[in-house]
Amino acid sequence: MLSVAESPVFAAAHALAAWVGEGRAVTPGGVLKPTLVPDVAKAINVPCPIKVRRLSDVPEVFRAWLTAVAIEMITVSGARAVRSEPEPHLDAARGYVALEQVIAAQVTDPCGADPRICCQVTLDLLAEEEPPLGQALRREVEAVMRQRRDWDWRASGLIDGHPADQVVTILREFGALDTRLNVTELGEHARRELADRIPLPVTPDLDAAEVLRRVAMSAEEDVPELLRRWRIPDYGSLVRPPRPRNCPVGCSVVALRPSAPVNPRWHFGAFRGQRKGTERYKEVHLGTA
Numbered sequence: 367m368l369s370v371a372e373s374p375v376f377a378a379a380h381a382l383a384a385w386v387g388e389g390r391a392v393t394p395g396g397v398l399k400p401t402l403v404p405d406v407a408k409a410i411n412v413p414c415p416i417k418v419r420r421l422s423d424v425p426e427v428f429r430a431w432l433t434a435v436a437i438e439m440i441t442v443s444g445a446r447a448v449r450s451e452p453e454p455h456l457d458a459a460r461g462y463v464a465l466e467q468v469i470a471a472q473v474t475d476p477c478g479a480d481p482r483i484c485c486q487v488t489l490d491l492l493a494e495e496e497p498p499l500g501q502a503l504r505r506e507v508e509a510v511m512r513q514r515r516d517w518d519w520r521a522s523g524l525i526d527g528h529p530a531d532q533v534v535t536i537l538r539e540f541g542a543l544d545t546r547l548n549v550t551e552l553g554e555h556a557r558r559e560l561a562d563r564i565p566l567p568v569t570p571d572l573d574a575a576e577v578l579r580r581v582a583m584s585a586e587e588d589v590p591e592l593l594r595r596w597r598i599p600d601y602g603s604l605v606r607p608p609r610p611r612n613c614p615v616g617c618s619v620v621a622l623r624p625s626a627p628v629n630p631r632w633h634f635g636a637f638r639g640q641r642k643g644t645e646r647y648k649e650v651h652l653g654t655a
Contacts, residue, residue, distance in 0.1 A: 370552055371456040373541030375464075376437075378410040378430035383439040383453070385409040389446045396442045397421045398431055406430075422471075429468050429539065436464040458555040465540050465556060473532045476524060479516040484529045486560040487511060489537070493549045493557065504530050514567035515595040568592040 370376060385406060391399050398406065400418045407414035412426040422428045434440040437460045440447050454460065466482065473481035487510045491497055498506045507530040511517035537543040542553035549557070565584045568577055577596050581589055 370458060370461045370541060373461075373539065373552075375429055375433050375468075375539040376456060376461070376541075378412075378426065379434040379437070379439055379464075380453075381410045382406055382427075382430045383434050383449045386434075386440055386447050386449050389448045392442055392445060392447050394445075398427075398447070403427055425472060429472065429536070432468050432471055433464040436467045437461075458552050461540060461542075461552050462556050462559050465536070465542060465552070466559075468536055468540075469533065472536060473529055474527065475529055476521045477517045479511070480564070481529070481533075482560055483514070483516055483564055484511065485533045485537070486557070486564055487514075488530050488533045489542070489549060489553055489557050489560070492543065492547055493553075497547070499547065503534075504528050513569070515569055516567070568596050570596055572596065 371380075390402060393399055398421050400420055400423070403418045403421060403424055404414045406427050407424055410427065410430055412424065414424050414427070418424060421431060431440075435442060435447075437456065438450050438454050441450050469481050469485045473484060475481050475484060484507065487507050488503070491503060491506050491510070497503070504524070508517060508521055508524075511521065534543065534547070537553065537556075538545075538547075540552060542550055542556055544550055565588075566580045568580050572580070577593075581592055584592055
């Protein structure tokens with residue numbers, strides 16, 4: 367099994383850093399100028415189209431660049447990039463830093479979800495005793511992403527450019543998967559990191575206490591969307607503010623944070639209203655104690 371340093375993407379990053387040497391020009395955004403991409407492609411031995419408009423036009427070069435910068439093989443300052451001396455030691459922790467950035471930049475999620483979630487789901491499925499492969503892997507990834515409420519109808523029927531395929535390509539390049547798609551040491555490290563960094567999903571089957579626990583670990587800007595996912599889908603759309611108990615059928619959700627940003631405390635209040643003798647809607651109020 368290849369070490370982290372011997373994987374294709376790190377070998378390419380090393381060759382790119384050697385090519386950068388004492389300095390190469392970068393764009394105002396801090397990436398390699400498009401006119402230099404063909405030279406880099408030749409240096410790392412990958413094909414390159416005749417016309418290059420941006421660094422991302424050549425995925426292998428873009429991946430090598432992101433990796434070299436992430437693990438500090440290259441330092442960008444002002445309008446130039448230079449090779450770092452001495453070259454940093456590569457291990458699973460540094461490898462994951464680069465992997466996370468490449469996943470974020472090169473995996474296109476059809477529903478706008480965090481691409482790391484698809485990476486986590488894919489790795490978890492491939493870590494099973496009898497992992498699904500090929501089309502079966504795509505179906506399983508889609509099923510889990512739908513269950514999490516991260517994907518919807520927009521992910522149906524994807525063939526070309528499926529996020530799971532993009533993830534697998536990147537994981538293999540990094541050595542997080544071997545040639546038989548077995549999860550390697552770096553892959554297991556990535557699974558642990560992703561489990562720590564990605565909040566647990568919020569789905570309609572959870573009880574209120576568990577929803578609060580998961581919401582409390584999420585970014586404030588994500589709270590309305592998480593609460594929307596928790597509502598019973600058939601009970602209408604999100605409305606504000608909470609209505610009285612005899613309001614029309616619907617789901618009402620409000621989320622508040624304390625004015626002090628330290629150690630927020632939450633309380634929960636909910637009731638089910640009745641309409642013509644039948645429970646028809648759930649109303650939720652989240653606030654600070």
